[in-house]
Amino acid sequence: MHGAGVELVGVSKRYGAAPAVDSIDLKIPAGSYCCLLGPSGCGKTTTLRMIAGHETTSDGSVLIGGREVGHLPPAARGTAMMFQSYALFPHLNCLDNVAFGPRMRGVGKAARQAKAREMLALVRMESYAHRLPAQLSGGQQQRVALARALVTEPSVLLLDEPLSALDPFLRVQVRAELKRLQAELGITFVHVTHSQEEAMALSDLTVVMNGGRIEQAAAPREVFSRPATAFVARFIGGHNVIASPGGAVVAVRVDRVRVQPAEAPAAPGPSLPARVATVEYQGSFVQLRLRPLDPAAEEVFATLPDDAFAARPFAVGDDVTARWEAAEAHPLRDAQPPAPMPAPLLEEPAR
Numbered sequence: 001m002h003g004a005g006v007e008l009v010g011v012s013k014r015y016g017a018a019p020a021v022d023s024i025d026l027k028i029p030a031g032s033y034c035c036l037l038g039p040s041g042c043g044k045t046t047t048l049r050m051i052a053g054h055e056t057t058s059d060g061s062v063l064i065g066g067r068e069v070g071h072l073p074p075a076a077r078g079t080a081m082m083f084q085s086y087a088l089f090p091h092l093n094c095l096d097n098v099a100f101g102p103r104m105r106g107v108g109k110a111a112r113q114a115k116a117r118e119m120l121a122l123v124r125m126e127s128y129a130h131r132l133p134a135q136l137s138g139g140q141q142q143r144v145a146l147a148r149a150l151v152t153e154p155s156v157l158l159l160d161e162p163l164s165a166l167d168p169f170l171r172v173q174v175r176a177e178l179k180r181l182q183a184e185l186g187i188t189f190v191h192v193t194h195s196q197e198e199a200m201a202l203s204d205l206t207v208v209m210n211g212g213r214i215e216q217a218a219a220p221r222e223v224f225s226r227p228a229t230a231f232v233a234r235f236i237g238g239h240n241v242i243a244s245p246g247g248a249v250v251a252v253r254v255d256r257v258r259v260q261p262a263e264a265p266a267a268p269g270p271s272l273p274a275r276v277a278t279v280e281y282q283g284s285f286v287q288l289r290l291r292p293l294d295p296a297a298e299e300v301f302a303t304l305p306d307d308a309f310a311a312r313p314f315a316v317g318d319d320v321t322a323r324w325e326a327a328e329a330h331p332l333r334d335a336q337p338p339a340p341m342p343a344p345l346l347e348e349p350a351r
Contacts, residue, residue: 002030002031002155002186002187003030003031003032003155003156003186003187003188004030004064004065004078004155004156004187004188005027005028005029005030005063005064005065005066005188006026006027006028006034006051006062006063006064006156006188006190007026007027007028007061007062007063007066008024008025008026008027008047008050008051008060008061008062008063009025009060009061009063010023010024010025010059010060010061011023011024011025011026011047011050011057011059011060011061011062012024012057012058012059012060013043013046013047013050013055013057013058013212014058019212020043020046020212021043021046021047021050021212022043022211022212022213023059023060023213024043024047024060024212024213024214025214026207026214026217028188028190028205029188029204029205030065030155030188031186031187031188032188032189032204032205033179033182033188033189033191033202033203033204033205034188034189034190034191034203034204034205034206034207035191035192035193035198035199035202035203035205035206035207036048036190036191036192036193036207036209037193037194037195037196037199037206037207037208037209037235038194038208038209038210038235039194039210039235040194042209042210042211042212043209043211043212043213044192044207044209045160045161045192047192047209048081048158048160048190048192050062051064051077051079051156051158051190052074052077052079052081052158053069053072053073053074053077053079054074054081056070057070064077064078064079064155064156065078065155077156078154078155078156079154079155079156079157079158080149080150080152080154080156080157080158081149081157081158081159081160082145082146082149082157082158082159082160082162083145083160084160084161084162084164084165086133086141086142086144086145086165087145088133088141088144088145088148089133090132090133090134091132092132093129093130093131093132094120094125094128094129094130094131094132094133094136094144094147095113095116095117095120095129095130096116097133097144097148098116098119098120098144098147098148098151099112099113099115099116099151100148101148101151101152102115102116102151102152115151116129116147116151117129119147119148119150119151120144120147122147122150122181123143123144123146123147123150123177123181124143124177125140125143125144125147128140128144137170138165138166138167138170139166139170139173139174142162142163142165142166142174143174143177145162146162146178146181150181150185154187155187155188156187156188156189156190157182157187157188157189157190158190159178159189159190159191159192160192161192161193161194162174162178162191163175163193163195163198164193164194171198175198175201175202178191178202179201179202189202191203196235196236196237199220200220200224203220204219204220205217205218205219206218206219206220206223208223208231208232208235208236210231210235215228215229215231215232216228216229216232223236224236224238225330226330227239227251227330227332228332228333229332229333229334230249230251230332230334233251233332238253238254238255239251239252239253239254240252240253240254240257240298240300240301241298241332242272242297242298242300242329243297243298244270244329248331248332249331249332249334250329250330250331250332251329251330251332252324252328252329252330253328254287254301254302254303255285255302255303256324256325256328257300257301257302257303257322257323257324258302258322258323258324259288259290259302259304259314259320259321259322259323260320260321260323261318261319261320261321262318262319262320262321264321267323269323269324269325269326270323270324270326270329271321271322271323272290272292272294272297272300272321272322272323273292273293273294273319273320273321274290274291274292274293274300274319274320274321274322275290275291275293275317275318275319275320276288276289276290276291276314276315276316276317276318276320277289277290277291277299277316278316279314279315279316281306282303283306284305284306285303285304285305285306285309286303286304286306286309287301287302287303287304288301288302288303288304288314289301290302290320290322293319300322302322
């Protein structure tokens, strides 16, 4: 197998007058792991389906391996898609589920079963070849569905929220398997998710979408450390979005905010008088939600190491000063701060 690059040029999708995807441009390098990340309704799944050929584009071009494929059916694009529901045939065992695609293409029984066994071994499911899907756990069904997608030897594998049905512990295990397979096979993975943690852990290229548009496309460390917009800063989590006195909008990581008692001596650098609104113990750290004394200012979050909080605890109602180094304030593209989003916790948003 080998990976192919994917390029979207001015791609839009409209349903009637309503745009689902609005003139996006994106280049996904061959052999990379790309995650399309964003809240429900942002256009990420529609984008994936247009790459696959399950949705037609309203405007623009879809290129795979440098070839324009917008006019081609899904089977002719060199892609395979793994659906969120897995869609295994309940009356076929694992081996026959994986061999179904080659069977439909006229591959002989011995050859298709040999290839199916090879794919089951790749996902470490060879010992379950003769079990029915109902006899498998959710994680095992996911692996069989992955083997069925890979048996066609695609150059691009498209995954529509493949981990969403798994419990958190199993999700981490299967996530590691996906990363291993992508590196081992060298094909291009395009993976839709609403989970920031999943995108950060898996992707070489993280594409954050909002309202049918791409807010930022970059390496995961770049997206987290230097979010381009207030939406990215809030959605990725771990950031405060603050309007500075000069009118600029900046992002400050919650772990870079220092909290001092209000009576502590003033220190140089930006600061914000506030009152502690909530205190949440999170194991290795404690998160404080701070309500600024200025009613026009947005709430600020700070995370303190557990040992630091134990040495100098804060309680709800304490008057404090939030401080950060000027160099820790990352300027955003937004000219004005947008409407607040939910608290910037490092966790998955509600679906």
